[in-house]
Amino acid sequence: EVEIAIKVVVVGNGAVGKSSMIQRYCKGIFTKDYKKTIGVDFLERQIEVNNEEVRLMLWDTAGQEEFDAITKAYYRGAQACVLAFSVVDRDSFEAIESWKRKVEAEVGEISMVIVQNKIDMIDEACIQPEEAENLAKKLRLRFYNTSVKENINVDEVFRYLTEKYLEK
Numbered sequence: 001e002v003e004i005a006i007k008v009v010v011v012g013n014g015a016v017g018k019s020s021m022i023q024r025y026c027k028g029i030f031t032k033d034y035k036k037t038i039g040v041d042f043l044e045r046q047i048e049v050n051n052e053e054v055r056l057m058l059w060d061t062a063g064q065e066e067f068d069a070i071t072k073a074y075y076r077g078a079q080a081c082v083l084a085f086s087v088v089d090r091d092s093f094e095a096i097e098s099w100k101r102k103v104e105a106e107v108g109e110i111s112m113v114i115v116q117n118k119i120d121m122i123d124e125a126c127i128q129p130e131e132a133e134n135l136a137k138k139l140r141l142r143f144y145n146t147s148v149k150e151n152i153n154v155d156e157v158f159r160y161l162t163e164k165y166l167e168k
């Protein structure tokens with residue numbers, strides 16, 4: 001029986017791989033076709049952490065990142081947050097702090113993690129490794145390199161967030 005359910009929001013600029021990450025984690029699939037997210041509020045997956053069954057509800061944005069139209073309803077009640085950027089998108093890296101502020105303005109301090117996605121494209125990186133590490137240090141957040149495409153570190157991100165949430 002699941003007694004713990006956690007609402008996780010995944011935020012960051014458009015095209016960094018948020019929808020792909022949620023699909024990968026909850027459905028085990030990756031698709032190369034860029035599809036704007038429509039309709040679905042969240043996907044879920046159940047995991048066991050510290051002998052507890054936990055249900056993670058991963059909320060996706062409706063592809064409105066660019067228009068700043070993400071509603072309060074999306075953040076409401078969130079208990080954990082993935083701040084995502086892409087290693088091949090400089091703007092997405094520079095937007096991380098403002099995403100953090102936006103989330104905290106609605107829900108206060110919750111468990112967060114910074115994720116640099118598309119690490120499979122590291123050859124085309126436009127962010128230096130130490131820049132990402134410095135940002136994580138400054139914001140005092142754990143930092144993960146992921147490839148949703150190659151399924152690298154995706155499970156680890158959500159496991160960490162869950163453990164961090166349960167610690168509180």
Ligand code: GDP
Nearest residue numbers: 014015016017018019020031032118147148149
């Ligand atoms: P969102 O706008 O943040 O939801 O981004 P999407 O999930 O729609 O992904 C945008 C594009 O990046 C899609 O074409 C994905 O297939 C691609 N993508 C997502 N994750 C990765 C990754 O880890 N590596 C590579 N090479 N492409 C990715």
Ligand code: MG
Nearest residue numbers: 018019037063
């Ligand atoms: Mg999306």
